[in-house]
Amino acid sequence: IQLTQSPSSLSASVGDRVTITCRASQGISTLLAWYQKNPGKAPKLLIYDASTLQSGVPSRFSGGGSGTHFTLTITSLQPEDFAAYYCQQLYDYPITFGQGTRLEIE
Amino acid sequence: EVQLVESGGGLVQPGGSLGLSCAVSGFNFGDYGMAWVRQAPGKGLEWVANIKQDENDKFYVDSVRGRFSISRDNAKNSLYLHMSSLRVEDTAVYYCARVAFRGYDFWGQGTLVTVSS
Numbered sequence: 187i188q189l190t191q192s193p194s195s196l197s198a199s200v201g202d203r204v205t206i207t208c209r210a211s212q213g214i215s216t217l218l219a220w221y222q223k224n225p226g227k228a229p230k231l232l233i234y235d236a237s238t239l240q241s242g243v244p245s246r247f248s249g250g251g252s253g254t255h256f257t258l259t260i261t262s263l264q265p266e267d268f269a270a271y272y273c274q275q276l277y278d279y280p281i282t283f284g285q286g287t288r289l290e291i292e
Numbered sequence: 293e294v295q296l297v298e299s300g301g302g303l304v305q306p307g308g309s310l311g312l313s314c315a316v317s318g319f320n321f322g323d324y325g326m327a328w329v330r331q332a333p334g335k336g337l338e339w340v341a342n343i344k345q346d347e348n349d350k351f352y353v354d355s356v357r358g359r360f361s362i363s364r365d366n367a368k369n370s371l372y373l374h375m376s377s378l379r380v381e382d383t384a385v386y387y388c389a390r391v392a393f394r395g396y397d398f399w400g401q402g403t404l405v406t407v408s409s
Binding site: 231284 | 327329331336337338339342351352353354387389392393394395396397399400401402
């Protein structure tokens with residue numbers, strides 16, 4: 187199952203709202219997770235089951251979608267949010283990740 | 293506190309072998325599936341392998357099947373990845389991760405594997 191994220195990179199400012207899209211090559215129900223990745227650090231689980239916020243993750247992060255179309259939205263961007271974001275499908279093996287979206291400060 | 297600590301990375305020549313370990317603490321290791329995920333320099337995340345709680349079910353990405361072997365020792369709270377016939381394209385930071393209900397909820401800090409002559 188291929189996952190295609192868009193955009194591949196995104197420039198935004200502190201306080202902005204941004205949305206990242208992840209499209210699956212076939213239906214995966216809601217078996218999708220989102221991760222944040224900073225250089226030199228471990229990935230961090232943000233959202234699982236497409237829309238469930240992982241414990242401890244700020245409420246400005248939200249996820250949605252089902253089937254083949256999914257979104258990650260960050261409202262009121264904070265300085266620590268500028269990082270790379272990846273979607274991951276857990277519907278079937280091989281487990282796959284999207285190619286990533288790099289969120290940069292404008 | 294949940295902790296996952298990888299070890300065993302290093303420099304290896306193409307065609308060589310290397311074994312990675314992941315020592316876990318802070319949770320009942322035998323209750324969870326575990327995974328290895330890697331990130332090559334400048335690239336995205338790539339799932340490598342999964343192992344279920346009882347070690348009977350193992351899954352691999354096509355590019356490593358037959359060369360890598362995932363295993364675990366529940367008595368030692370440890371996860372392993374044995375890598376053989378290593379290729380330059382296996383160069384990456386390798387992370388171990390806990391497989392939760394619908395995501396990988398805890399990760400180690402990673403160990404760098406460099407395959408080069």
